[in-house]
Amino acid sequence: MTASPPSDNGSAKDRPDHLLSPAERRIPAAVIKRLSLYARALQNLERDKVEKVSSTELARALGLNSAQVRKDLATFGQFGVPGFGYPVADLRKQVRQILGTDREIHVALVGVGHLGTALLSYAGFRRQGFRIVCAFDKEAKGGHVGEEQVPVYDVEELEARLAEHAITFAILTVSVDAAQSIANRLVAGGVTAILNFVPVRLQLPAQVTVHYVDLALEMESLSYYAR
Amino acid sequence: MTASPPSDNGSAKDRPDHLLSPAERRIPAAVIKRLSLYARALQNLERDKVEKVSSTELARALGLNSAQVRKDLATFGQFGVPGFGYPVADLRKQVRQILGTDREIHVALVGVGHLGTALLSYAGFRRQGFRIVCAFDKEAKGGHVGEEQVPVYDVEELEARLAEHAITFAILTVSVDAAQSIANRLVAGGVTAILNFVPVRLQLPAQVTVHYVDLALEMESLSYYAR
DNA sequence: TAGATTGTTAATCGATTAACAATC
DNA sequence: TAGATTGTTAATCGATTAACAATC
Numbered sequence: 001m002t003a004s005p006p007s008d009n010g011s012a013k014d015r016p017d018h019l020l021s022p023a024e025r026r027i028p029a030a031v032i033k034r035l036s037l038y039a040r041a042l043q044n045l046e047r048d049k050v051e052k053v054s055s056t057e058l059a060r061a062l063g064l065n066s067a068q069v070r071k072d073l074a075t076f077g078q079f080g081v082p083g084f085g086y087p088v089a090d091l092r093k094q095v096r097q098i099l100g101t102d103r104e105i106h107v108a109l110v111g112v113g114h115l116g117t118a119l120l121s122y123a124g125f126r127r128q129g130f131r132i133v134c135a136f137d138k139e140a141k142g143g144h145v146g147e148e149q150v151p152v153y154d155v156e157e158l159e160a161r162l163a164e165h166a167i168t169f170a171i172l173t174v175s176v177d178a179a180q181s182i183a184n185r186l187v188a189g190g191v192t193a194i195l196n197f198v199p200v201r202l203q204l205p206a207q208v209t210v211h212y213v214d215l216a217l218e219m220e221s222l223s224y225y226a227r
Numbered sequence: 228m229t230a231s232p233p234s235d236n237g238s239a240k241d242r243p244d245h246l247l248s249p250a251e252r253r254i255p256a257a258v259i260k261r262l263s264l265y266a267r268a269l270q271n272l273e274r275d276k277v278e279k280v281s282s283t284e285l286a287r288a289l290g291l292n293s294a295q296v297r298k299d300l301a302t303f304g305q306f307g308v309p310g311f312g313y314p315v316a317d318l319r320k321q322v323r324q325i326l327g328t329d330r331e332i333h334v335a336l337v338g339v340g341h342l343g344t345a346l347l348s349y350a351g352f353r354r355q356g357f358r359i360v361c362a363f364d365k366e367a368k369g370g371h372v373g374e375e376q377v378p379v380y381d382v383e384e385l386e387a388r389l390a391e392h393a394i395t396f397a398i399l400t401v402s403v404d405a406a407q408s409i410a411n412r413l414v415a416g417g418v419t420a421i422l423n424f425v426p427v428r429l430q431l432p433a434q435v436t437v438h439y440v441d442l443a444l445e446m447e448s449l450s451y452y453a454r
Numbered sequence: 455t456a457g458a459t460t461g462t463t464a465a466t467c468g469a470t471t472a473a474c475a476a477t478c
Numbered sequence: 479t480a481g482a483t484t485g486t487t488a489a490t491c492g493a494t495t496a497a498c499a500a501t502c
Contacts, residue, residue: 036447061428201289217439225419307483309482310484
């Protein structure tokens with residue numbers, strides 16, 4: 001809400017790269033996806049005490065092209081050493097910094113049904129530094145759910161609790177009917193990234209990023225190959 | 228294992244289109260993904276008693292380009308009527324036929340942990356015609372799980388039960404350590420399509436199609452935009 | 455220095471979109 | 479017939495890959 005100097009206020013296309021927000025820089029989504037793939041591979045390499053890795057090795061492990069690996073990484077800086085490769089620990093730190101996964105990320109989950117409940121106990125999230133700090137349901141019993149004992153609030157409290165925990169990241173596992181209205185409230189409450197499991201196209205302002213995980217859709221397209 | 232006549236035995240590139248299996252025809256995966264999107268939209272239109280739809284309407288509803296809709300559909304035949312559009316019920320039938328979702332599809336699920344259990348009760352699968360008919364776990368209690376009361380067998384019984392139910396479609400929700408070995412057994416047991424929730428790159432023969440749903444990876448790439 | 459591997463440019467490939475004749 | 483919309487070709491766009499000079 002703070003007014004910025006008029007001279008800084010041009011459209012994203014006018015401003016130099018380093019003044020743009022991640023969403024504005026328009027790095028292809030595919031590059032960001034692969035970046036998290038690299039982060040995962042580097043995590044394993046670091047665990048295995050490997051100190052350097054070449055673009056060729058990384059590419060082979062992930063089923064990609066080595067030029068693509070180099071190009072992806074070069075988008076964000078010069079992380080490699082010619083003739084040597086990439087220092088694993090260093091590169092991992094950089095990649096996590098770019099992704100924003102170099103710190104614990106607090107997440108809200110809305111819709112504590114079968115799927116929501118499972119996600120509240122999903123170890124993979126914790127392993128990558130995500131922590132679901134509060135959950136919401138329209139029939140909240142007021143208790144705590146899952147192995148992490150996440151508090152479940154009534155959706156009534158959505159705005160208040162989001163503010164309290166300064167949350168910008170949410171997982172949506174409500175019903176089809178509720179999805180759009182809950183999504184609106186999440187965004188009004190400051191959420192800018194949503195992992196949406198509800199099979200509905202959400203209409204939201206452009207600065208909000210939604211990733212769709214449509215399980216039934218995955219099954220349908222897989223079905224084409226199951227013969 | 229049956230020998231086929233040498234003359235029928237050329238590489239996929241040599242044979243005419245109609246003699247190829249879905250996987251061999253090499254329709255871009257993106258087209259197949261959108262095809263299931265169309266199926267979903269057509270389902271809603273049919274429910275709402277809409278009788279015809281134009282490529283423009285379909286495109287707008289799904290956030291696509293109308294030329295893309297027409298091109299995608301034209302890949303599989305001439306389903307539209309110039310000057311009129313596409314007959315909803317008819318097109319839906321065709322699309323479902325192409326995807327293979329025009330009948331109930333029997334599915335096996337391996338790994339009855341938090342996520343697996345949730346999927347056993349996931350209504351979205353039933354709604355689209357998928358039925359999980361058996362589940363496997365390394366510590367099977369022998370009972371039935373979920374709202375659908377799916378029988379849970381010990382993984383020991385994997386091959387036997389797959390054969391019994393003639394299953395070609397599986398959902399994989401086991402641990403990272405078990406994933407590759409279970410996947411191998413699934414394939415040996417006749418499975419050709421796997422929806423894999425385990426964050427591991429599976430090494431499988433080319434005729435098997437694996438779709439990866441990597442929830443932590445989705446979170447990581449989303450994290451880039453949550454600022 | 456010789457060998458290896460990066461960062462980057464140019465070439466290729468494939469997918470999306472525009473345009474329009476054919477058709478109802 | 480006039481109007482609308484398909485199926486399809488050609489143009490555009492963007493992403494992937496090959497190639498190689500620069501660098502350690």
